[in-house]
Amino acid sequence: MSAIDIPTDFTALHDREWDRLSHPGTWLTGRERVAVAAAARGEAASSPAEEAAAVISTAPATITRDWFDAVLARDLSTEQYVEVLGIVARLRALDTTRFGLGHNPRPLPEPHDGEPSPITTQAVIDGSWVPTIGVAFPPTILSAVPPENEAMFDVHTTLYLAPDGNPDGNSMGNMNAVREGLSRSQMEFVAARTSLLNDCFF
Numbered sequence: 001m002s003a004i005d006i007p008t009d010f011t012a013l014h015d016r017e018w019d020r021l022s023h024p025g026t027w028l029t030g031r032e033r034v035a036v037a038a039a040a041r042g043e044a045a046s047s048p049a050e051e052a053a054a055v056i057s058t059a060p061a062t063i064t065r066d067w068f069d070a071v072l073a074r075d076l077s078t079e080q081y082v083e084v085l086g087i088v089a090r091l092r093a094l095d096t097t098r099f100g101l102g103h104n105p106r107p108l109p110e111p112h113d114g115e116p117s118p119i120t121t122q123a124v125i126d127g128s129w130v131p132t133i134g135v136a137f138p139p140t141i142l143s144a145v146p147p148e149n150e151a152m153f154d155v156h157t158t159l160y161l162a163p164d165g166n167p168d169g170n171s172m173g174n175m176n177a178v179r180e181g182l183s184r185s186q187m188e189f190v191a192a193r194t195s196l197l198n199d200c201f202f
Contacts (some may be wrong), residue, residue: 003102013158014094014106017151021087022109026145027080027118030111034085037108041095046169048074049084056088061199068129080120082130086148090155097159119146139163157174160187 010172021037024030024180032049040057052071055063072078095105095153123144128136142149156163157170161191165173196199 006098006101006103010097013155016154017090017094017104018109018145020151021091023112024114024116025083025087026147027077027083028115030114033083034108034111035141036084036087037091040091041105041108048076049080052076052081052084052087056085056093065129076106082142082145083148086128086142086145086152088152091154093159114140121146160191 021033022030023033027034027047028036032047035047036049036053039045040053042054042058045051045054045114045198047073052077055067068081071081076084079153098105121131121144123133125131130136130141131144134139134140139153140149142152153163161174161177161179162169164171167173168175170179175184177187179187182190
């Protein structure tokens with residue numbers, strides 16, 4: 001099967017994500033963030049963050065509360081875990097999209113120097129293993145680390161729909177949204193089938 005041309009909005013998204021990935025984050029340096037991405041792609045893990053990334057990426061169905069507690073007991077803070085989770089989730093989304101279009105994964109970026117810029121929030125445990133701002137559900141699960149949540153919204157908006165209640169345009173609140181010729185019901189069918197095949201439930 002020949003490769004399908006990569007849409008320009010996806011290329012722009014990938015550029016933004018590679019810029020985010022290569023720079024210091026909220027709790028991890030640029031070098032640590034790129035190493036987390038490399039571990040998620042199968043490179044040898046040499047830190048608790050990288051080991052967590054490998055499991056999140058390749059065996060999420062095996063994750064249990066005991067595993068999560070053991071990860072945090074190895075000098076990985078909850079906020080660092082949330083940052084790792086955000087990096088891996090977005091990487092998998094981008095890599096999988098490229099695979100579906102018939103392209104190899106894009107080489108990881110070179111990391112930039114600098115230190116993380118810790119941001120503390122009022123996030124609390126409210127229905128999940130990690131603290132969230134508001135009740136825990138997909139749009140808030142990374143909210144303890146705001147830049148990760150914002151980055152997730154960027155990916156979500158480009159690859160699917162904006163995660164908001166706006167009844168117009170390409171938003172989750174628009175039950176009549178149409179993208180690339182797909183109706184909202186068709187989008188939801190594809191999403192539900194993909195979730196089932198990947199044992200992805202919430």
